[in-house]
Amino acid sequence: MSLFMSESAIFEIFDGLPRQGPGSNECTEKAFRSISSIPDARILDIGCGVGMQTLHIAKICGNCHITATDIYQPYLDDLMHKAAAMGLADRISTVCASMDDLPFEDGEFDIIWSEGAIFVMGFEKGLTYWQRFLKDGGFMALTEAAWFTDKPSAEVLQFWQECYPAIKTIPGNEKIIKAAGYKIIDKFRLPASAWWDDFYVHFEKRLDEIEGKFKGDTEAESIIAFSRKEIEIFQKYKDEYGYVFFILQKGG
Numbered sequence: 001m002s003l004f005m006s007e008s009a010i011f012e013i014f015d016g017l018p019r020q021g022p023g024s025n026e027c028t029e030k031a032f033r034s035i036s037s038i039p040d041a042r043i044l045d046i047g048c049g050v051g052m053q054t055l056h057i058a059k060i061c062g063n064c065h066i067t068a069t070d071i072y073q074p075y076l077d078d079l080m081h082k083a084a085a086m087g088l089a090d091r092i093s094t095v096c097a098s099m100d101d102l103p104f105e106d107g108e109f110d111i112i113w114s115e116g117a118i119f120v121m122g123f124e125k126g127l128t129y130w131q132r133f134l135k136d137g138g139f140m141a142l143t144e145a146a147w148f149t150d151k152p153s154a155e156v157l158q159f160w161q162e163c164y165p166a167i168k169t170i171p172g173n174e175k176i177i178k179a180a181g182y183k184i185i186d187k188f189r190l191p192a193s194a195w196w197d198d199f200y201v202h203f204e205k206r207l208d209e210i211e212g213k214f215k216g217d218t219e220a221e222s223i224i225a226f227s228r229k230e231i232e233i234f235q236k237y238k239d240e241y242g243y244v245f246f247i248l249q250k251g252g
Helices: 007-014 025-033 052-060 073-085 123-133 154-163 170-179 192-214 218-237
Strands: 041-046 064-070 092-096 109-114 134-147 182-189 241-250
Touching (some): 007 218, 041 052
Parallel strands (some): 064 092, 109 134
């Protein structure tokens, strides 16, 4: 999910998009392959959206079961419709729940997955709360925004301070990870193509489609304008920030 969306417009603006934030099947698979093979793995995908990554993990994981959660039931319905069409429905179940109030048992999962969603809770808070649902020695794979420079340009710095002031450098995020009790197994930056090919290209088209519908709606017009600004900022400053995939193990 985009870091910068007001909750009042999230579901309308993301309707029909293949995914709700930056990422790609290639990045998902790269992260998954860095985790030791776990027979009959139980996987929890938090903030799954329509589940592009959920479906790809189900396709490549062999004998596993994924519990996909999101706060918006139509996304989950979309996910299960696609899973059925791909012959993957037996590997996926869904639970409509908020990421900060999950209805699971302690130590229930071997792997927790979350792409482009932990910012909603906050990186430190999410790492701490979600850890309880992992088995000892279990793995967590997630993406989080990070600065790629210690001296970001003034325009992009101002933009992020307005949107997500908690953004840190990669070493800053690593410090939070280790303090929360995880070992870092691997990490890598998402390439710019992971922002464009499966997200921004479709996101920009969607903004074009809905702009006329919200003519005169001040709040919606403001959100659309801000979303276009988000895309412009990334075009100009993609070398200064982005998402990092962190693959972690509980008990570091």
